[in-house]
Amino acid sequence: MVAEELGWFLSENMDSINGFNTVKGFLNLTVKDDVWTSALTQIAATPNYGHQESSAETVMVEYASPNTNKPLHLGHIRNILLGWSIANILKAAGKKVLTTQIVNDRGIAITKSMLAWKKYGHGATPQSTQTKGDHFVGDFYVLFAKKLSEEYQKWQSGPEAKKEFDVRKNQKWTPEEFFKKFKDEYFNKYSILGKEAREMLVKWENHDPETIQLWKTMNGWVLEGFDKTFETLGVSFDKTYFESDTYLLGKDIVQDGLQKGVFYKNDDGSIAVNLDDKKLGEKIVMRSDGTSLYVTQDIGLARQRHQEFGMDSMVYVVGNEQIYHFDALFAILEKLDEPYAKKLYHLAYGMVDLTTGKMKSREGTVVDADDLIEDMIQTATKESQERNEIADLSKDQQDLIRKNIALGALKFFILKVNPKKRMIFNPEESIELQGQTGPYIQYAYVRTAGLKKHFDNIDQNIVNQYVTLKTEEKDLIKLLVKYPSLIVEAAKTYDPSIIASFAYNLAKAYSKFWHECTILKATEPGAKEFRFQLSQAVGDALADSMKLLGVDMPLRM
RNA sequence: GGCCCCGUAGCUCAACUGGAUAGAGUACCUGACUACGGAUCAGGAGGUUGCAGGUUCGAACCCUGCCGGGGUCACCA
Numbered sequence: 001m002v003a004e005e006l007g008w009f010l011s012e013n014m015d016s017i018n019g020f021n022t023v024k025g026f027l028n029l030t031v032k033d034d035v036w037t038s039a040l041t042q043i044a045a046t047p048n049y050g051h052q053e054s055s056a057e058t059v060m061v062e063y064a065s066p067n068t069n070k071p072l073h074l075g076h077i078r079n080i081l082l083g084w085s086i087a088n089i090l091k092a093a094g095k096k097v098l099t100t101q102i103v104n105d106r107g108i109a110i111t112k113s114m115l116a117w118k119k120y121g122h123g124a125t126p127q128s129t130q131t132k133g134d135h136f137v138g139d140f141y142v143l144f145a146k147k148l149s150e151e152y153q154k155w156q157s158g159p160e161a162k163k164e165f166d167v168r169k170n171q172k173w174t175p176e177e178f179f180k181k182f183k184d185e186y187f188n189k190y191s192i193l194g195k196e197a198r199e200m201l202v203k204w205e206n207h208d209p210e211t212i213q214l215w216k217t218m219n220g221w222v223l224e225g226f227d228k229t230f231e232t233l234g235v236s237f238d239k240t241y242f243e244s245d246t247y248l249l250g251k252d253i254v255q256d257g258l259q260k261g262v263f264y265k266n267d268d269g270s271i272a273v274n275l276d277d278k279k280l281g282e283k284i285v286m287r288s289d290g291t292s293l294y295v296t297q298d299i300g301l302a303r304q305r306h307q308e309f310g311m312d313s314m315v316y317v318v319g320n321e322q323i324y325h326f327d328a329l330f331a332i333l334e335k336l337d338e339p340y341a342k343k344l345y346h347l348a349y350g351m352v353d354l355t356t357g358k359m360k361s362r363e364g365t366v367v368d369a370d371d372l373i374e375d376m377i378q379t380a381t382k383e384s385q386e387r388n389e390i391a392d393l394s395k396d397q398q399d400l401i402r403k404n405i406a407l408g409a410l411k412f413f414i415l416k417v418n419p420k421k422r423m424i425f426n427p428e429e430s431i432e433l434q435g436q437t438g439p440y441i442q443y444a445y446v447r448t449a450g451l452k453k454h455f456d457n458i459d460q461n462i463v464n465q466y467v468t469l470k471t472e473e474k475d476l477i478k479l480l481v482k483y484p485s486l487i488v489e490a491a492k493t494y495d496p497s498i499i500a501s502f503a504y505n506l507a508k509a510y511s512k513f514w515h516e517c518t519i520l521k522a523t524e525p526g527a528k529e530f531r532f533q534l535s536q537a538v539g540d541a542l543a544d545s546m547k548l549l550g551v552d553m554p555l556r557m
Numbered sequence: 558g559g560c561c562c563c564g565u566a567g568c569u570c571a572a573c574u575g576g577a578u579a580g581a582g583u584a585c586c587u588g589a590c591u592a593c594g595g596a597u598c599a600g601g602a603g604g605u606u607g608c609a610g611g612u613u614c615g616a617a618c619c620c621u622g623c624c625g626g627g628g629u630c631a632c633c634a
Binding site for chain 1: 563576594
């Protein structure tokens, strides 16, 4: 009843509403066509439509953050694409954005590959073996693991092994179970390779010139490899930090906090903080021997970044297995009264699992980033050759388009999923090029772009002659109208999937429009020009939204 | 075991934050090019939203308890 009355009132008193109906207590209003046409006129005349006015707020986005002992894999790809996309979306929402990464280039894992190269490398280099630097070094990391296994295998039949096993008789393990569990302890206690790796780490920490030289060389190879992959993915960083430079940071802050009573010293000399008020328990912030930890470094790095760039807020793109770490880090920074502490956000994305199970580097079930990209390019190339649409272009132009399609498919596939959700990747079926995919959206864009050659500058007066819209046309304008608010929402929730979903819905609506409404042969007054203007507005929004996901649009495909 | 996240079509994902008949894609079946490009469009089939209660005009969404999956509980990163 109320709906009925309200409907009457609104349709009689508001110019923009010309009808209504009520169903099950819902009031549906019909908006007049000229509301839609004028909305389109406005959208078409707005440069950078959807983007918000820039504010003074600066936000730093940390993402990627790889280790220099092995190449990037599918998990890194999700991280990198999310980080890059979030940075773009924040920019579109008006923020100033700084991208950064922190490269883990030190520690026992790094010395493992260094040692393997020294012992078994015979002076080989990425150049001499024609191998991408990160893969080259990663192979030595794997080789180390293999040699260690062999060493461990031999040891298992010796007297020390028997002794260790006998001590744990009451655990009722089979020898297999025991040796599996004992591996880490073996590495620290008996392994010759383990001892050598630790010695190398000590040498590194003591700045032994030969060790430092080797470390620099090998890290250089890896970073060169990473750079190639970053370039292929189209991402970059305003600032790169290295753990070798930052791992001692934070110690003075801890001492400071101790003075201020934020931290306390345990009997054994370690320094800790009580986070019971946040239900996070006790967290150690410095070891009893005075050396620093992961959190110590992160505390120091946060302050250093703030001193360096004065950002207002910060987003850490890091997997959800580190939720506890970041909750604790943020709580500690808050206790220390760091000015930015309340504006830190951990974008905790879910793991990428394979249909065959989890990705585990030890079991060789990781999907390598470079291999995956290469596979995608080959799939796209094969498909493109069969379609034979761009054969007249030069080889370089063809390659570029095929790369755009391949990466468009990969990026859209990853980013269409809500970041918080664990996602499943099927390596056999790989990634589709049809249906709800990047190339589908690119194809819709190519259609809008293809129209341009049939039109010169259009006269708005002619466009305005078109007054009665078809539902497909209204649907497109409705979607376009929503775009600015979706950018705001995606920025607020740090969720690129909102943008991905918009781009897909718009492309889908355009495909339907394409089939239902002829453009060049339209006969109603102004229809041809109106539909061209609509197509261009759609094309711009498609290109812009996909750009926020890091996807480029080809003009032909 | 404590704490945290998740469970939606065979499969991969949605669902405007509590609203109408839970939507897409894929795979399967059927139809549409003398057309601005078919990487397209239209149709069919596919669901007890893990299970059982509760809250209310109304629940995939909130509460409780189970079941199943994952993560985390380091003086590792």
